[in-house]
Amino acid sequence: MKIFFAPDYPNKEFYSLTHIINLLGYEVTLDSQEQFDCAFLWQDSTRLRCPDILLKINNTKPVINIGCTDISKITVDKICLRVFGYSNFLDPTTHTGVCVEKPDNNGVKGGKVISCPISQTKTDCIYQHLIDSTIDGYQQEYRVPIILGELPIVSLVKQLPATDSLDFRTQLPPIPMEVAQVFSKSEQLQIIDFCQQIKLDFGELDIVRCRHSQRLYILDANKTSGGYGMLNYFHWQRAEKARVLNALANTFDHQLTKLI
Numbered sequence: 001m002k003i004f005f006a007p008d009y010p011n012k013e014f015y016s017l018t019h020i021i022n023l024l025g026y027e028v029t030l031d032s033q034e035q036f037d038c039a040f041l042w043q044d045s046t047r048l049r050c051p052d053i054l055l056k057i058n059n060t061k062p063v064i065n066i067g068c069t070d071i072s073k074i075t076v077d078k079i080c081l082r083v084f085g086y087s088n089f090l091d092p093t094t095h096t097g098v099c100v101e102k103p104d105n106n107g108v109k110g111g112k113v114i115s116c117p118i119s120q121t122k123t124d125c126i127y128q129h130l131i132d133s134t135i136d137g138y139q140q141e142y143r144v145p146i147i148l149g150e151l152p153i154v155s156l157v158k159q160l161p162a163t164d165s166l167d168f169r170t171q172l173p174p175i176p177m178e179v180a181q182v183f184s185k186s187e188q189l190q191i192i193d194f195c196q197q198i199k200l201d202f203g204e205l206d207i208v209r210c211r212h213s214q215r216l217y218i219l220d221a222n223k224t225s226g227g228y229g230m231l232n233y234f235h236w237q238r239a240e241k242a243r244v245l246n247a248l249a250n251t252f253d254h255q256l257t258k259l260i
Contacts, residue, residue: 001256002027002036006051008043014226016145016248017202023249032057037260039063040202044224046072046105062259064148067199071221072104073126075198080218083194088217092116092127100128100166106220111166131217133208134161138172142182144205145225145248146195148255153247154182174236176243187216194218202252 001024009030010017021028029036032053039057041050047070054063081087092099095116102111104126113130121127133140138158145152158172179188191205204225208217236244 001038001253001260002029002034004029004032004034004036004039004057005042006030006032006039006054007048010042010224012226016204016225016245019245020249020252023245024253037061038256041065041068042224044107046070046107064201065199065203065223066201068201068203068223069199071106071198071200071223073102073106073128073220074104076218076221077126077128079194079197083190083197084216086215088128088131088219090116090127090129092118092121095127098130100130100162101125102128102166106222109167111162113162113164113166128219130162131208131210132161133211135211137161140208142205142207142209143174144191144207146192146200146203146205147248147251148201148259149192149195150251150255151179151183151188151191152251153177153244154179155244156182174240174244176240176247183216190216191218195221 003021003026005028009028010021012018038061039054041054041063042065050066050069054066057063058066077087077089090099092101092114097116098113099116100111101114101122102125104124137160139161141157141159143155143157154177156175156177160170162169183191191207195205198221200221200223203221203223205218205222206220208219209215210217
């Protein structure tokens, strides 16, 4: 199997796709004149324009993530409102209490908990409710990969609740879990529906569940997902790391073979 990438390619070790391709023995090309089986829209940015070459290729071959050109938190919340029926956004100038202030762009540090109301909002930030997903003193967050319409596995990440900055909180080793252990069938369908609406064929979602209402909140959608313990960022055990990577690779191979 050979994949053509544009406008960039997964050239960093922490990208999960780098390890998936390596495990499967796939080939990669950046030359559209070569023979290849499918293409992949790849750029580590929040918003992008799909290159013309990929639009042309899509007439005859599948192009993964071709429509996923905006993963800003504003777009994520708009789609969550359509799929789940509720929003996580608030107006910090009228809200009383705490809220989360984050950059709208994906993968940017600087999120923090602030007190409301505030006099003026920042144009490059969004404001969300502080979701209480704590159990036994740790916030429960789920890293949920989506691969061509399938949810292969879930990783539970426990971290200390945010009191000020959202960055660099203490985290426990991730726990791989079967999807059915975490989400009901209807929730799985909603998550897949969200991915279809944001045009995310391959990537990862960050999801929390409110411990009071039991509602799910998708906080981020990542189309150039990294982590999975590939650089031991989250202190994965070797067996758990292998379990997750095998699940991702097997699902990618199976779904891509069906697609082609």
